[in-house]
Amino acid sequence: MLEVKTPKEALGIIGETYKAHRTQIEKVPINNSLGRVLSSDLVAIEHVPGFDRSTVDGYAVLAKDTFGCSESMPAVLTLAGEVLMGAASNNEIKPDTCVAVSTGGDLPEGADAVVMVEHTEDYGGGLIGIMRPAAPGNNIIFKGDDVSSGDIVLKAGTMLTAHDLGILSALGSCEVGVMKKPVIGVISTGDELVELSQKPGRGQIRDVNTTLLVAAAEQFGGVAINYGIIRDEERPLTDAVKYAVSECDVVLISGGSSAGLRDLTAHVVESVGELLFHGIAVKPGKPTIFGLVEGKPVFGLPGHPVAAYMVAELFVRPLVSGLMGAAVKRRIIPAIISEAVSSNHGREEYLAVIIGDDGAAKPVRGKSGLIAGLKYTDGHICIPRDSEGIPAGALVDIVLW
Amino acid sequence: MLEVKTPKEALGIIGETYKAHRTQIEKVPINNSLGRVLSSDLVAIEHVPGFDRSTVDGYAVLAKDTFGCSESMPAVLTLAGEVLMGAASNNEIKPDTCVAVSTGGDLPEGADAVVMVEHTEDYGGGLIGIMRPAAPGNNIIFKGDDVSSGDIVLKAGTMLTAHDLGILSALGSCEVGVMKKPVIGVISTGDELVELSQKPGRGQIRDVNTTLLVAAAEQFGGVAINYGIIRDEERPLTDAVKYAVSECDVVLISGGSSAGLRDLTAHVVESVGELLFHGIAVKPGKPTIFGLVEGKPVFGLPGHPVAAYMVAELFVRPLVSGLMGAAVKRRIIPAIISEAVSSNHGREEYLAVIIGDDGAAKPVRGKSGLIAGLKYTDGHICIPRDSEGIPAGALVDIVLW
Numbered sequence: 001m002l003e004v005k006t007p008k009e010a011l012g013i014i015g016e017t018y019k020a021h022r023t024q025i026e027k028v029p030i031n032n033s034l035g036r037v038l039s040s041d042l043v044a045i046e047h048v049p050g051f052d053r054s055t056v057d058g059y060a061v062l063a064k065d066t067f068g069c070s071e072s073m074p075a076v077l078t079l080a081g082e083v084l085m086g087a088a089s090n091n092e093i094k095p096d097t098c099v100a101v102s103t104g105g106d107l108p109e110g111a112d113a114v115v116m117v118e119h120t121e122d123y124g125g126g127l128i129g130i131m132r133p134a135a136p137g138n139n140i141i142f143k144g145d146d147v148s149s150g151d152i153v154l155k156a157g158t159m160l161t162a163h164d165l166g167i168l169s170a171l172g173s174c175e176v177g178v179m180k181k182p183v184i185g186v187i188s189t190g191d192e193l194v195e196l197s198q199k200p201g202r203g204q205i206r207d208v209n210t211t212l213l214v215a216a217a218e219q220f221g222g223v224a225i226n227y228g229i230i231r232d233e234e235r236p237l238t239d240a241v242k243y244a245v246s247e248c249d250v251v252l253i254s255g256g257s258s259a260g261l262r263d264l265t266a267h268v269v270e271s272v273g274e275l276l277f278h279g280i281a282v283k284p285g286k287p288t289i290f291g292l293v294e295g296k297p298v299f300g301l302p303g304h305p306v307a308a309y310m311v312a313e314l315f316v317r318p319l320v321s322g323l324m325g326a327a328v329k330r331r332i333i334p335a336i337i338s339e340a341v342s343s344n345h346g347r348e349e350y351l352a353v354i355i356g357d358d359g360a361a362k363p364v365r366g367k368s369g370l371i372a373g374l375k376y377t378d379g380h381i382c383i384p385r386d387s388e389g390i391p392a393g394a395l396v397d398i399v400l401w
Numbered sequence: 402m403l404e405v406k407t408p409k410e411a412l413g414i415i416g417e418t419y420k421a422h423r424t425q426i427e428k429v430p431i432n433n434s435l436g437r438v439l440s441s442d443l444v445a446i447e448h449v450p451g452f453d454r455s456t457v458d459g460y461a462v463l464a465k466d467t468f469g470c471s472e473s474m475p476a477v478l479t480l481a482g483e484v485l486m487g488a489a490s491n492n493e494i495k496p497d498t499c500v501a502v503s504t505g506g507d508l509p510e511g512a513d514a515v516v517m518v519e520h521t522e523d524y525g526g527g528l529i530g531i532m533r534p535a536a537p538g539n540n541i542i543f544k545g546d547d548v549s550s551g552d553i554v555l556k557a558g559t560m561l562t563a564h565d566l567g568i569l570s571a572l573g574s575c576e577v578g579v580m581k582k583p584v585i586g587v588i589s590t591g592d593e594l595v596e597l598s599q600k601p602g603r604g605q606i607r608d609v610n611t612t613l614l615v616a617a618a619e620q621f622g623g624v625a626i627n628y629g630i631i632r633d634e635e636r637p638l639t640d641a642v643k644y645a646v647s648e649c650d651v652v653l654i655s656g657g658s659s660a661g662l663r664d665l666t667a668h669v670v671e672s673v674g675e676l677l678f679h680g681i682a683v684k685p686g687k688p689t690i691f692g693l694v695e696g697k698p699v700f701g702l703p704g705h706p707v708a709a710y711m712v713a714e715l716f717v718r719p720l721v722s723g724l725m726g727a728a729v730k731r732r733i734i735p736a737i738i739s740e741a742v743s744s745n746h747g748r749e750e751y752l753a754v755i756i757g758d759d760g761a762a763k764p765v766r767g768k769s770g771l772i773a774g775l776k777y778t779d780g781h782i783c784i785p786r787d788s789e790g791i792p793a794g795a796l797v798d799i800v801l802w
């Protein structure tokens with residue numbers, strides 16, 4: 001019996017299954033951590049910077065020695081030395097002296113400002129003319145200004161970007177604690193499917209979903225195991241599911257989930273595990289199945305690749321992220337829709353769109369064409385469940401892929 | 402001598418260097434091709450689908466047999482068989498007969514429409530009632546409807562997405578010809594730099610740029626070789642650059658490119674190669690250097706990580722893509738800016754922004770803080786060269802990362 005859920009209910013049920021489960025934590029070298037999910041908060045255990053630094057090339061001074069100076073009336077200071085890059089300054093600024101310092105150099109003892117070299121003149125003989133007055137604090141970043149010891153700098157659950165790796169580096173994390181990638185088993189069912197290497201005969205098509213879902217699993221932050229094409233029969237499908245759950249954190253079965261002639265997936269999940277729902281009030285993807293086998297989440301996805309991918313994006317991605325303690329961050333942008341779309345009462349509808357050069361959202365539709373449906377799109381819009389449709393020119397929210 | 406270029410001029414000069422150069426082509430298994438760049442147009446050599454297919458579960462019919470039928474006056478047809486999934490139909494539709502067919506099944510000879518099972522009733526005894534008339538072509542995708550043999554389905558230079566892998570699968574590409582990933586050498590210079598594993602003393606900071614640029618190289622589609630920290634001296638830097646160009650397609654040197662005290666990078670590039678420009682009228686990143694050593698592009702990037710990354714994004718990414726024959730696709734969205742930003746006459750300025758919950762662009766500014774500057778942002782806006790600044794509430798274009 002179909003127990004059709006709303007998308008929100010479905011996400012709630014899916015969310016319960018990962019609430020108590022997380023993948024393990026592992027340590028990886030920082031250079032292998034791009035795109036991985038941080039396992040715990042990164043707390044600074046030192047100040048950054050660890051010393052007062054100049055932010056420009058110039059001269060460290062006592063600000064009050066520069067007050068009132070100008071191009072026509074420079075303050076003339078005695079050059080008392082130079083701060084070497086990478087070394088602690090061993091100079092102390094006394095009144096009417098200055099010390100040369102480069103960008104990033106250690107601020108000499110007593111200095112309270114740095115004057116940019118562009119606003120100075122070297123008169124030779126150890127005399128430097130200062131053309132512009134400096135206020136205390138000018139061109140200095142003070143110890144701990146950027147981060148203080150004890151600050152939480154990155155939150156657990158962050159999917160690490162290049163910038164985050166920069167932050168980890170600055171704080172000396174050579175190794176990073178990250179969540180293990182969820183292992184995602186991919187099974188395709190359907191007696192009409194043939195391997196990629198075969199030329200399909202009449203009534204046959206190549207197995208697109210395996211490749212598509214293996215790639216999706218990788219994009220979602222997981223690692224895929226491909227179990228290939230399984231015949232649409234109870235025994236081989238049951239065996240494949242049981243074997244896959246023994247090796248994987250999540251199993252995706254595509255095909256065989258139509259309420260039509262060959263409704264095997266729900267039956268198999270029910271007979272060896274627990275069926276949590278069968279059907280989501282969403283287009284595409286109504287016949288989506290979700291359950292637990294040996295405590296592991298198992299999805300039954302539509303057989304049509306475009307629908308399978310959409311359902312994976314909407315319902316599998318949050319699960320994969322959730323298993324790593326991360327939330328899916330979807331970028332939503334407003335746009336004008338370029339043409340009217342009709343309603344589909346009773347089901348939320350997700351429609352792929354392309355963003356035109358004019359910034360407008362152009363819906364991508366057509367027959368159930370496989371390749372046409374897989375062509376490049378920028379994101380999708382959602383037509384609400386009880387909508388009368390969306391007129392051309394209306395403002396819509398595009399959820400970018 | 403500084404030869405400052407506009408960003409456009411700089412991109413033009415960079416573009417010349419990859420115009421005649423491409424990385425090699427290699428074949429990879431389709432499951433390893435996600436994110437890789439397609440080396441040549443994908444031309445379909447067969448029709449998709451290869452046979453007329455039903456797009457629903459139902460009954461294949463002669464449309465004219467259903468004309469005028471309704472719920473109260475069904476057309477009653479004789480069930481003449483069933484199309485098995487994965488098999489060629491061996492039935493032929495004769496007047497007043499129908500054949501059961503599943504979604505994706507081969508259309509029987511003579512049929513010109515399929516009626517969805519939901520609009521039929523099985524009376525038993527081999528009789529099927531049709532409740533809704535079908536027009537010829539209903540619920541059928543015809544041979545070649547999706548793609549015809551000879552169609553260009555994917556263009557050379559496409560960076561392959563999961564959807565593209567689906568298309569390749571449908572056409573039977575088990576192996577995919579892709580461009581080799583450009584090899585990107587990363588060198589950090591600066592006597593103030595210490596390795597990540599070291600605790601910086603006064604005057605020292607950890608080498609953030611190596612990690613950041615290695616991750617950036619990977620994000621841009623390349624593969625990085627890390628040459629570590631090189632002292633700010635002519636001989637070691639020259640040796641490192643010569644060694645790196647012998648192994649890499651592109652070399653990135655960060656640090657040492659200020660026009661201040663330690664202006665080594667330009668000198669080294671000039672002495673062992675050809676300096677093409679020194680300086681871009683852009684903030685951040687003015688002291689950016691670009692040249693050729695042994696014919697290989699070499700960049701000198703700013704030492705400050707936030708600036709180094711911005712310059713890499715704006716100028717190195719197009720080069721890395723160009724070496725693979727791909728164009729950088731930047732997603733630009735309009736937004737209202739939440740606060741005024743001041744102008745910076747004479748230099749284009751790139752300012753990182755965060756998109757607020759209200760959709761407004763909030764500029765991210767501050768001192769030259771390292772970590773503050775590396776915190777999450779959504780993209781950047783460009784303040785034009787001769788702008789008077791941008792007032793709060795103005796419409797800006799955000800270039801998303």
